[in-house]
Amino acid sequence: MIQPERIHKMKTGTRNSGTHVVYWMQAAQRVENNHALAFAIELANQKQVGLIVAMVLMPAYPSANTRHYRFMIEGLSYLKSQLQGLGALFHVAYGEATDVVATVTEDACALVMDDVMGAELGHLKKEVVGHVTCDAYYIETNVIVPVKHAYLKEAYAAYAIRNALNRKLDAFAIPFQTTPVARPIPNTHHEIFREDWAVNEILKTHYGHLEILNGPVTVIGGEDQANILLKAFVETHLTSYGEASNNPGLDATSKLSAYLHFGMISPITILEAVRKANVPSGAFVEQLFVRRELAYNYVRYNPNYKKDLFQVLPDWAIQQLKSHGKDVRPYVYSPSEIESAQTHDPYWNAAQKEMVKSGFMHNTMRMYWGKKIIEWTPSYEAAFDLMIYLNDKYLLDGRDPNGYAGIAWCFGKHDRPFSERPIFGKIRYMNDKGLKRKYDMESYIKRVEALGGQDDTLSSG
Ligand SMILES: Cc1cc2nc3c(=O)[nH]c(=O)nc-3n(C[C@H](O)[C@H](O)[C@H](O)COP(=O)(O)OP(=O)(O)OC[C@H]3O[C@@H](n4cnc5c(N)ncnc54)[C@H](O)[C@@H]3O)c2cc1C
Incomplete structure (x- = not known):
């Protein structure tokens, strides 16, 4: 069931016949309730051709490091088995999306894509479409x-x-x-993801140039x-x-x-x-x-979601930041002290450690984490940039609309004014006493201390 509102035609190709349909899978790395996949199969069946599902593991994806690639690669073998079950040929390639998609669509009658979010990826999608000669669509499947x-x-x-x-x-x-593909393509001439490739080997071979960020070992993608x-x-x-x-x-x-x-669900x-x-x-x-x-x-x-704090906030919040920008900060930490969790605040340090070690942070602690970075950084703009940098680097769910909205929320976005205080003005404030009063913070600290995973950043700081 693909509602027409999900379907966006980006290009009418110069030819409409071909040997197969291509689904370039990017943001919806799953088979179940994937409208882009279902649409691609529907097209292939209408045109009585096969379907190639292509995934391009690019050498450098915006803000991605080996932690993110590992999670994605872990999901590939299950994906392969499910796609094969539906009669689709799974083609995994390492390289630039524009080249790979242009090659795989050379004889295709249509290209289908899913709904990547964000300016850089939207731009890449347009570039890819510019290089293909068949019809091209994108399908919104990651939102309800x-x-x-x-x-x-x-x-x-x-x-x-x-x-x-x-x-x-x-x-x-x-x-x-x-519905399965009616005319599967024989499994012969495309590079197929090999289950016998260990994730570490793939990371070393194809992503050796990237920043290595290990862990979390207990969270597996797919x-x-x-x-x-x-x-x-x-x-x-x-x-x-x-x-x-x-x-x-x-x-x-x-x-x-x-x-x-990652669209795995x-x-x-x-x-x-x-x-x-x-x-x-x-x-x-x-x-x-x-x-x-x-x-x-x-x-x-809002195209400024990760570029310009003062272009994303409501007027009342901008006014508050403008009148409190010079307020004295009781503590100021450098970006590296913040990244290595070396502040005076044990709750905040635990939150930063949770993020570095496990690639996750509890929602209440994300709010507190952001609010304190605002309080301890000399300017609001520097706090905004640092939060985006840390969030996208360490969190497995980073580089996501939720992250950009959550960070902007710390500065008043989607929120309302509260009573006025230093640094924050009328923007909502949070403190450690509130956490202690309402929650079981000792258990939180113990749980974070017991986490395994990456902590080079923490010890080197
Ligand atoms: C400063 C800050 C940074 C954040 N960074 C990210 C991020 O990078 N990626 C990310 O996915 N979320 C981010 N969030 C939103 C939220 O904290 C996480 O989505 C949530 O903690 C994920 O845990 P969960 O899957 O166990 O959520 P659950 O509580 O189980 O909620 C289920 C799902 O609902 C959605 N959700 C939950 N809380 C929120 C929320 N406040 N805003 C939007 N969607 C929500 C998520 O998709 C989540 O997986 C951030 C919030 C703040 C305040």
Whole structure:
């Protein structure tokens, strides 16, 4: 079931016949509830040709390091088996997307793409389309409601978009079975991902030039892993999510964000599992649907989301920053002291360590983490840039609309004014006493101390 609002035709090709359809899989690295894959199969079956699903493992993806590549590569062998089951040929190539896609579409009748977010990747998509001669489409499959159909402009806050999203939820949150390819291409002439290639070997051979960021060893990429995690979350934490999810000491959230970021699971699959559990789940759906799709709205409509703090904030917040920019900071830390978790604040240090060691950080701690970086950095702009740098480097779910929206939220985006205080003005403030009063912070610190994973950054700082 592919709603027409998800389908965007980017180019009418100079020819419409060919030997196959190509789906360039980028942001939706899954088979289940993948509208781009289903659309590509539908086209192939209509034209009575086969389907090649191409993944291009580029030598340098914006802001990616070996931690991100590892997570993605771990998902490939499951993906391969599922695609083969549907009769699609899986072609994994190392190189530049423009060259690989141009080659694989040479005799193709259509190119299908999924919905990468962000300016750099949008630009790459246009460049790739410029090099192909067949029809080209992109399909929105990583959101429940297609972004522009949900809301026609940048939403001021969650309240502005919530009703519009909820009205459209039932029309778009429709799980479906993917039909197989009627005419599979024989498995002969394309490079196929080999399961016997160890992830480390691939990293060394193709990404030796990148910054090495190991771990987290316990989090493994892939659609199968996402489904295991989803099942465990629904069975264990969904019922108590409303009361427990904000408490960093309880570790009671789904941890699905990295899988959502790589498109290894669809929000529709998650919503379906949550609905089937038949327990109160409003608080979870607010995060998964309203907050997440608000972030997509932000990044789609505001091109400055990671470039210019003063171009993304509401007027009231800009005014506050302008009048408090020169306020004295009680503590100022250098970027390297911050990165290596060397501040006076044990809660904040634990949050930074959680991020470095595990590639994840609890939501409450992400808010606190951001607020303190604002407080301890000489300028707001420097704080904004540092937060984006650290967030995208260490988090497995980094480089995501949710991250850019979360960071802007720390400066007042999508929020409202509170009472005035130094440095923040009327922008919401958080302090360690509040964390201690409301949550089990000692358990949080203990859990972070027990984490394995990368800590070179922490010890070298
Ligand atoms: C400073 C800051 C930085 C952040 N950076 C990122 C980031 O890089 N990537 C990222 O995915 N999220 C980011 N978030 C949002 C949020 O913290 C994470 O999505 C959440 O903690 C992921 O954990 P979970 O999957 O266990 O979430 P759960 O609580 O289980 O929620 C389920 C899903 O809902 C969505 N969600 C949850 N909370 C939010 C939120 N506040 N805003 C938007 N969507 C939400 C996520 O997709 C999440 O996986 C950031 C928030 C802040 C304040």
